Amino acid sequence: MSDIMLSLRKATKLYAGVPAIDGVDFDLRRGEIHALVGENGAGKSTLTKVMAGVVTLTSGAMTVDGADVAPRTPLEARNLGIAMVFQENSLVPTMTVAQNLFLGQEKFYNRLRGIYIAAQQFLQSLNFDVTPTATVSGLGAAKKQMVEIARAVLHRAKVIIFDEPTASLTPEEKKYFFDLVRDLRKRGVSIVFISHALEEALLLADRITVLRDGKHVVTDDAAKFDRAAIVQAMVGRDLSNTLYGARKRSVRPAGPRVLTVQNLKMAPMVKNNSLSVFAGQITGVFGLVGAGRTETFKIVSGVLKRDFFHGGEILLHDKPVRYRVPAPAVKAGIAYVTEDRKVEGFFETSSIARNIYLGLLSKFPKGRMMLSRRETETIGKTWIEKLRVRAIGDHGKVVELSGGNQQKVVIAKSLVQEPDLIIFDEPTRGVDVGAIVEIHELINQLADEGKAVVVISSYLPEIMALSDRILVSRQGKVVEEFSALDATEERIMYAAIH
Numbered sequence: 001m002s003d004i005m006l007s008l009r010k011a012t013k014l015y016a017g018v019p020a021i022d023g024v025d026f027d028l029r030r031g032e033i034h035a036l037v038g039e040n041g042a043g044k045s046t047l048t049k050v051m052a053g054v055v056t057l058t059s060g061a062m063t064v065d066g067a068d069v070a071p072r073t074p075l076e077a078r079n080l081g082i083a084m085v086f087q088e089n090s091l092v093p094t095m096t097v098a099q100n101l102f103l104g105q106e107k108f109y110n111r112l113r114g115i116y117i118a119a120q121q122f123l124q125s126l127n128f129d130v131t132p133t134a135t136v137s138g139l140g141a142a143k144k145q146m147v148e149i150a151r152a153v154l155h156r157a158k159v160i161i162f163d164e165p166t167a168s169l170t171p172e173e174k175k176y177f178f179d180l181v182r183d184l185r186k187r188g189v190s191i192v193f194i195s196h197a198l199e200e201a202l203l204l205a206d207r208i209t210v211l212r213d214g215k216h217v218v219t220d221d222a223a224k225f226d227r228a229a230i231v232q233a234m235v236g237r238d239l240s241n242t243l244y245g246a247r248k249r250s251v252r253p254a255g256p257r258v259l260t261v262q263n264l265k266m267a268p269m270v271k272n273n274s275l276s277v278f279a280g281q282i283t284g285v286f287g288l289v290g291a292g293r294t295e296t297f298k299i300v301s302g303v304l305k306r307d308f309f310h311g312g313e314i315l316l317h318d319k320p321v322r323y324r325v326p327a328p329a330v331k332a333g334i335a336y337v338t339e340d341r342k343v344e345g346f347f348e349t350s351s352i353a354r355n356i357y358l359g360l361l362s363k364f365p366k367g368r369m370m371l372s373r374r375e376t377e378t379i380g381k382t383w384i385e386k387l388r389v390r391a392i393g394d395h396g397k398v399v400e401l402s403g404g405n406q407q408k409v410v411i412a413k414s415l416v417q418e419p420d421l422i423i424f425d426e427p428t429r430g431v432d433v434g435a436i437v438e439i440h441e442l443i444n445q446l447a448d449e450g451k452a453v454v455v456i457s458s459y460l461p462e463i464m465a466l467s468d469r470i471l472v473s474r475q476g477k478v479v480e481e482f483s484a485l486d487a488t489e490e491r492i493m494y495a496a497i498h
Contacts, residue, residue: 002066005030005190006051006082006159011060013046015400020046022214023060028159033181033191035205035222037198038234039434041390041402043214044194048161051192052084053077064159075104081158085148085165093137097123097130101151126150127176140290149177153184160184161192164403164430166200171288178204196431198227210234235434248484251468255279257318258421258452259300264312266304269295271476272312277421277454282447284467284484285456287496292476293456294339297423301336302329316421330362335419337411339426339456341403345410348399352391352409353380355398359413383412388438404435411439415446422446423454428462440466460489472496 006028013020021043028034036044049055050062053071062069064080071077074084091100098119119132128146136144145165152160162181166174181191181204195201201208201222208225210217210233217233259277264270270292277283287293298304300314302323314321316332323329326336338344346355357376384391387408391401398409407430414422424443428436443466447453457463463470470487472480472495480495 003029004063005065007063008047008050009061009063011047011050011062012058013050013055014058019214021050021211024211024214024216026209026216026219028190028192029207030190031185031188032206033185033193033204035193035195035201035208036211037195037201037208037230038211038217039404041213041405042211042234044211045163045402046214047211048084048163048192048194051077051159052082052161054084078155078157082161083152083155083157083159084161084163085145085152086163091136091144091147093135095136096132097134097136097139097147098132100136100147101132101154103151122154123150126153126180146173149180153180157189159190159192161194163194164196165193166195166197174200196433196436198230198433201230202227212236231433248464251484252281252447254281254469255450255452258316260313260315260318261296261300262313262315263310264296264299264314265307265310266295266299267307269476270299270306273473273477274312275471275478277452278469279420279452280447280450281468282443282453282455282466284463284470285454285473285478286458286460286463286470286492287473288458290475291473291496293473294425296473297336297425297454297456300329301334301423302326303336327362330417330419333418333420334423335414335417335421336423337414337425337427339429341406341410346398346406346413349397351380351395352384352389352398352401353377353395355409356380356383356412356416360416363417379416383416387412387442404431407431407439408435411442419451421452421454423456425456426458427455428457428459460492463492464489 004027008024008026011024011026012022024043024047026047036048038044046055050057053074053076056070056072064082069080071080071082092103095103098115101119101122102115116132123130123132128150130143130146136147149165166177184191193201193205202225205222207219208222208230209219210230212234256279257276258279261273261275264273273292273296285293295304299306302325305324306312321332347358353376357379360379389405389408391405398406401409407427411427427439427443431439443453443455455463455466464484464487467484470482470484470492471478472492474496482492
């Protein structure tokens, strides 16, 4: 039996004549963990979607267990023993966790209680704390990711592809996931692992493949790489001094107070939370999953509602406000860049330019409903160039973009509104190292221009690199504040946990 489980030869996929992957050779060995890394737009997702039957090759060949195959649907790929956990979850939101797990595997007669018991036992065997009777739409991003992972493992696939599986997981949940992946490898399952967290690739993978601009750059044992070598292969230049630079030696002085939150409550996630945000500064907000960071700022931006009685107070430019929907918050100069770009960030079948222009329209009075095609294209082109969105043509749909370029569109859609307060929720989740530098430069530029900027992130190096002030959230409220000059990762993490 050959050591090669899955192979691609000269794999090429064209969109409108432009290659997303171009003549890529790739081998996946039996029982190995193979990390696939590269910038957004490098072709990682396209390559794995070919394996999973989501995308068909324009030219090239694919083999599984030595046999030529060409899966045209995910079902065909699953019948070949290939399962994929997508970066953006593909669960049915109106169904329960257990129903999603067994979707497509139902027997002719189903006993719901039996499905729930089986799902409970299976989830416990993976150390995943997810209630099988819970409706998926009510789950947070981390628990949705757990269900995706569990469903792929349940299918007993010979090849499992993970696209950014740890982006929404806490450190403890990541440890469970890594143990699970290593256990799958012991059983002979082959793993393809896409991650922008290069430390995870170095820690977990047996081999690493680097793609750049749709082409294969290098494949080698993980032990022969370090972070700097991977970054240089990914982008063709050294970014080690610019990604998460040296410790801050100065911070921006606080300008006028833009936002004040006092005793904010939204049971059960936000509990008597109080904080301030100042113009001309980046306020970093750190906390573990469930700390109430996102919920607090969704209330500020009108996405969620605070408790009706004793819900606290929000002051914008020292004036009390209470937004029940986002539209008045947008008009008042508040922009919220969501952490869940697929569900909340854009209209995926619309063009890039139209998405950006719709962001601008949301600030206009209700009387203006007509779209100006010329204005749409002009504004779209301006922001595509400004944020360096890599797209196949100016009229490409957002759904056709890589994750990082979709994130740039979401940011552009908010910044076109010219807000005074910009809230970035996990701004670089699922974004490659090159785009991280560009997004960080943009965030710093906004603060330098006098904007009040909030960055919510669960990645400590990002908080340390960007923030002038750091707020630590735990159990629904801010429990500690640091100046970036005084903060250390140890002090921040201690405050977040204890």
